[in-house]
Amino acid sequence: MLPRLRALTVTTALCATSLLTAPHAVAEVEPGGWQSVSPGHSEQERGCGRIDGLTFRLTCSTASGDQRAERRYATYTGGTRQFEGHFRITGLSGSRISLKQTFHESGSGPYFMLAVERGGRLYAVHGGTTLSHAGTVGTTVRVNTVHQVGAEHRTYINGSLKHTYASPGGSFYDKFGAYRTNSGSGPATVEWSNIRFWRK
Amino acid sequence: MRARAHIAVSAALILALPACSAETRQQPLRGVLTTPTDIDLDWTGTRPGVAGHVLEFATEEAGPYTVLDHLPRQVSTYRHPDLMPHTTFFYRLRAYRGPVTRPVRADLPDGIRFTWTDDSADEDGFLLEMRRKDSGWYEPVAVVDPEVTGTTLRTLPGEKQATFRIRALVLGEQSNVVRLTSGG
Numbered sequence: 001m002l003p004r005l006r007a008l009t010v011t012t013a014l015c016a017t018s019l020l021t022a023p024h025a026v027a028e029v030e031p032g033g034w035q036s037v038s039p040g041h042s043e044q045e046r047g048c049g050r051i052d053g054l055t056f057r058l059t060c061s062t063a064s065g066d067q068r069a070e071r072r073y074a075t076y077t078g079g080t081r082q083f084e085g086h087f088r089i090t091g092l093s094g095s096r097i098s099l100k101q102t103f104h105e106s107g108s109g110p111y112f113m114l115a116v117e118r119g120g121r122l123y124a125v126h127g128g129t130t131l132s133h134a135g136t137v138g139t140t141v142r143v144n145t146v147h148q149v150g151a152e153h154r155t156y157i158n159g160s161l162k163h164t165y166a167s168p169g170g171s172f173y174d175k176f177g178a179y180r181t182n183s184g185s186g187p188a189t190v191e192w193s194n195i196r197f198w199r200k
Numbered sequence: 201m202r203a204r205a206h207i208a209v210s211a212a213l214i215l216a217l218p219a220c221s222a223e224t225r226q227q228p229l230r231g232v233l234t235t236p237t238d239i240d241l242d243w244t245g246t247r248p249g250v251a252g253h254v255l256e257f258a259t260e261e262a263g264p265y266t267v268l269d270h271l272p273r274q275v276s277t278y279r280h281p282d283l284m285p286h287t288t289f290f291y292r293l294r295a296y297r298g299p300v301t302r303p304v305r306a307d308l309p310d311g312i313r314f315t316w317t318d319d320s321a322d323e324d325g326f327l328l329e330m331r332r333k334d335s336g337w338y339e340p341v342a343v344v345d346p347e348v349t350g351t352t353l354r355t356l357p358g359e360k361q362a363t364f365r366i367r368a369l370v371l372g373e374q375s376n377v378v379r380l381t382s383g384g
Binding site for chain 2: 159
């Protein structure tokens with residue numbers, strides 16, 4: 001059994017000059033044909049939610065009402081979309097905070113929600129499936145979601161497939177940040193980085 | 201259902217990029233695409249004083265690299281499972297060292313608070329290591345930033361009976377980089 005690491009903040013550096021000077025590889029995550037895109041976004045602060053760049057905070061422990069700090073990206077209606085981002089929880093006195101959502105705008109709302117419990121369990125809010133235990137304070141976690149509208153939504157944690165969900169058609173959008181789930185509460189601080197999107 | 205059939209291990213599937221230095225060549229990291237979506241890694245050459253390794257991955261050569269795990273010196277294999285298909289993965293390993301001390305411990309209802317003195321001038325962080333009652337070695341369970349002298353571990357069942365220590369984490373030499381492309 002490999003050890004679990006609850007929190008890690010180590011930074012490392014490339015030492016191979018040949019790597020530093022090598023041509024930058026084309027990102028290709030899952031089968032090729034991806035086109036990099038830069039959808040527009042708006043910021044949403046509700047209740048005790050606060051946004052500072054890519055740092056998202058819930059400053060209160062209120063267990064009711066609308067407590068959120070999120071980025072909401074542009075709506076898409078078809079094709080296949082990919083999201084990639086890294087998050088690091090730097091403070092979590094509360095629990096059950098949603099980190100990333102794929103929102104079904106023309107349907108029932110938050111169709112897929114990735115959330116974290118205090119202690120580091122990452123789970124899908126709808127169904128409660130455990131995706132990973134990598135979400136502990138201080139740990140940088142990579143998230144990829146691949147959404148084939150009308151077919152399937154897949155979630156990868158640190159490169160490994162952890163969740164597959166059937167997808168209806170309609171219009172959707174991506175959101176990330178820190179959002180109190182129905183059974184959750186802050187405070188929480190989440191730092192996101194390296195956000196990228198593709199389509200095909 | 202994705203194909204899970206095992207395929208023959210072939211030397212052609214193993215590609216290690218040039219090492220950084222003569223020192224890193226003594227600590228080769230190797231990888232094999234064991235199934236179309238599982239990569240098995242192993243490494244050798246642990247030298248005296250090395251306490252463990254940090255294993256990282258990326259899908260672009262220049263990164264960003266994400267830490268998969270901190271692994272004690274007794275561990276020299278890792279499986280990266282259920283990978284994104286038709287995707288190129290890059291792996292690298294970093295040795296770590298550092299002296300250990302016993303932290304001050306305060307039990308909480310749902311965890312343990314640890315505090316310690318920072319006697320190190322050049323640490324890359326502090327590693328909280330845990331040895332379970334039935335285990336012969338310590339394994340890393342948390343890393344905190346340099347200059348920090350306290351952390352709280354939210355314990356799981358049985359962990360309050362474990363023994364803990366703090367290591368002033370010093371990162372050392374980096375391995376070669378392994379590049380492999382998953383199937384699907």
